[in-house]
Amino acid sequence: MKRPTRLSAGEKLVLTANRLLDGQIVWRDAFGQWLPQIRHAETYDAESAELALENAKHNAQRDGVVGVYEVAVQDGSAIEPVSVRERIRAHGPTVHPQFATEA
Amino acid sequence: MNAPVGHYQYDQIDRNFLQSRIEEFESQVQRRIDGTLTEDEFKPLRLMNGLYLQLHAYMLRIAIPYGILDSRQMRKLSDIAHRYDRDYGHFTTRQNIQFNWIRLEDTPAILRELADVDMHAIQTSGNCIRNVTSDEFAGAAADELVDPRVHAEILRQWSTLHPEFTFLPRKFKIAISGSPNDRVAARFHDIGILARPGVDGTVFRIFVGGGMGRTPIIGQEIFDAVPEDRLLATLEAIVRVYNAHGRRDNIYKARIKILVQAIGIEAYREAVEAELALMNPDHYRLTPETVAAIRARFAVPELVAPDNASEVLAQQRIADREFDLWVRSNTHEHRASGHIIAVVSMKPAGGIPGDATSVQMKRLADLADVHSFGELRITHLQNVVLGHVRQDRLHDLWLSLREVGLASANVGLIGDIVACPGLDYCALANSRSIPIAQKLGARFGNADLQAEIGALSINISGCINACGHHHAGNIGLLGVDKRGEEFFQITLGGRADQGAAIGSILGPALPEDDTVDAIARIVDCYLGKRTAGETFLDTLSRLGDVPFKDAAYEAV
Numbered sequence A: 001m002k003r004p005t006r007l008s009a010g011e012k013l014v015l016t017a018n019r020l021l022d023g024q025i026v027w028r029d030a031f032g033q034w035l036p037q038i039r040h041a042e043t044y045d046a047e048s049a050e051l052a053l054e055n056a057k058h059n060a061q062r063d064g065v066v067g068v069y070e071v072a073v074q075d076g077s078a079i080e081p082v083s084v085r086e087r088i089r090a091h092g093p094t095v096h097p098q099f100a101t102e103a
Numbered sequence B: 001m002n003a004p005v006g007h008y009q010y011d012q013i014d015r016n017f018l019q020s021r022i023e024e025f026e027s028q029v030q031r032r033i034d035g036t037l038t039e040d041e042f043k044p045l046r047l048m049n050g051l052y053l054q055l056h057a058y059m060l061r062i063a064i065p066y067g068i069l070d071s072r073q074m075r076k077l078s079d080i081a082h083r084y085d086r087d088y089g090h091f092t093t094r095q096n097i098q099f100n101w102i103r104l105e106d107t108p109a110i111l112r113e114l115a116d117v118d119m120h121a122i123q124t125s126g127n128c129i130r131n132v133t134s135d136e137f138a139g140a141a142a143d144e145l146v147d148p149r150v151h152a153e154i155l156r157q158w159s160t161l162h163p164e165f166t167f168l169p170r171k172f173k174i175a176i177s178g179s180p181n182d183r184v185a186a187r188f189h190d191i192g193i194l195a196r197p198g199v200d201g202t203v204f205r206i207f208v209g210g211g212m213g214r215t216p217i218i219g220q221e222i223f224d225a226v227p228e229d230r231l232l233a234t235l236e237a238i239v240r241v242y243n244a245h246g247r248r249d250n251i252y253k254a255r256i257k258i259l260v261q262a263i264g265i266e267a268y269r270e271a272v273e274a275e276l277a278l279m280n281p282d283h284y285r286l287t288p289e290t291v292a293a294i295r296a297r298f299a300v301p302e303l304v305a306p307d308n309a310s311e312v313l314a315q316q317r318i319a320d321r322e323f324d325l326w327v328r329s330n331t332h333e334h335r336a337s338g339h340i341i342a343v344v345s346m347k348p349a350g351g352i353p354g355d356a357t358s359v360q361m362k363r364l365a366d367l368a369d370v371h372s373f374g375e376l377r378i379t380h381l382q383n384v385v386l387g388h389v390r391q392d393r394l395h396d397l398w399l400s401l402r403e404v405g406l407a408s409a410n411v412g413l414i415g416d417i418v419a420c421p422g423l424d425y426c427a428l429a430n431s432r433s434i435p436i437a438q439k440l441g442a443r444f445g446n447a448d449l450q451a452e453i454g455a456l457s458i459n460i461s462g463c464i465n466a467c468g469h470h471h472a473g474n475i476g477l478l479g480v481d482k483r484g485e486e487f488f489q490i491t492l493g494g495r496a497d498q499g500a501a502i503g504s505i506l507g508p509a510l511p512e513d514d515t516v517d518a519i520a521r522i523v524d525c526y527l528g529k530r531t532a533g534e535t536f537l538d539t540l541s542r543l544g545d546v547p548f549k550d551a552a553y554e555a556v
Ligand code: SF4
Pocket: B420, B421, B422, B423, B426, B427, B428, B429, B430, B461, B462, B463, B464, B465, B466, B467, B468
């Protein structure tokens, strides 16, 4: 399902997916690489995200990822997803701190 | 190997089938990895093999038919947790186990390992008849009228890969019990079956159209006394009517409960009877020979105990107060003298309900070998049962459980919280369920306090799908999303037993910490207003929910 792309002030979009082989959450950087740390993610405004999303979906199999979609983030000193769900995806389950994504 | 106590022993046909199914799935995985299959094509195939893609990784849900495992199977689960996952597993409210950190490429190897111990992940997803659940005290409880496991196994064999019922309008859940004390939530299932002795053998009372989720409904009796030989025909006809008339245009209206509500139970019964009249009764007849052949593949435990076993236990309870507290909450009366049923709580104060480490799983397997004929049961309340423990050895068992942090004395009490994985793991969630369960567990962790509060269930779901069965909790919590924040709606008065009831919403949803405080005030209100011998539900039904509502929201 395509997430709504209406953005509030200070918000941008990043692209995320799961890695096909192990399901690990990844974020797309400026070079089209998929990396586990959200801090590497390229940020887009709503318009440029659309093209990037299309491109990423097109290359998903080649890039070994599945379920590509956009996530709204606060683009401050650090990139931080707006929703609780995406914050948990970015940083790991809150109830198992030992499984937190390495920063 | 000898037949296991408690569950059916596979034959060569079962094993050959599993091997070919794994080969098929292995080739599907390979084709997904090389791109021959798209994700849209692969998804229904992986789900039919129990493999979900959740929030952080793939999740593999493994079927535990009627919740019963033998020790070698539990050891295998421990081993899989250790080698392929992050050293733990999660027991679910459907008596299954799931692993949260599985790699797609490892899945065929894991399924092979499971097949080595006669296990699989079929019927744990998809719009089919799911893994059949049963009474966790089956074949052991003193209050049981009929041991439901043989019929649970018959239902498993009938429903597994049933060609007509592989693409039902929606998933379909069946539970079966043989006790007048409903421990399977029969009235909250698509079909709930209660077995009892009849004049000419076992008869089955059947409920249909119960369920939780977005539209909680209590199942209605469709037949009071179906004879054994007609059991499969009757079930076949019930599911056929649903398969033909259940809605496929709207996922929220696709369960059998909506159909039964729409046409009424009388019309549904008539439709089933009309279907039965068209069926060849011989083809579906469950003969005594078939039942006997299945029964023969279950071993019977030799329940021999010394004459003074009960006396020894009584002495140990007097000598050790902490043990006595545990015996009060965590045991159930056994049908055989000198024996007792022990429930191992998987709810340590502040812990994650239903989680077990690989070490704990292995230890449970060892303890099952020593104390319960190598047999374990997973309950829909996310605990583990050792069904046939000698009373004079119960203290030894308790001491061993203590060593691995599994001796919480809280079964049936407020600390015995049922919670779904919620937003920490589940892709469908609105809110997290585990952190609030941990906070409540810690708040009420003291065993004396729990004993004083008495019987009180808390059930928590992270979204309206209700996997944490919040509708049936004496106190139910439903996680909702309010402008991106996690809030909890409180319901009171739910219960899943023979007096099944759906909890009523108390008032506006509250943030997590306020919810924990509100529940503490609800419990205080109950303690202040109860009369001697009253449970929480008794007081609630005597006073109504107004005083509890006033207490819950007084500080908000
Ligand atoms: S109730 Fe919702 S959040 Fe909880 S496990 Fe089910 S689908 Fe996921």
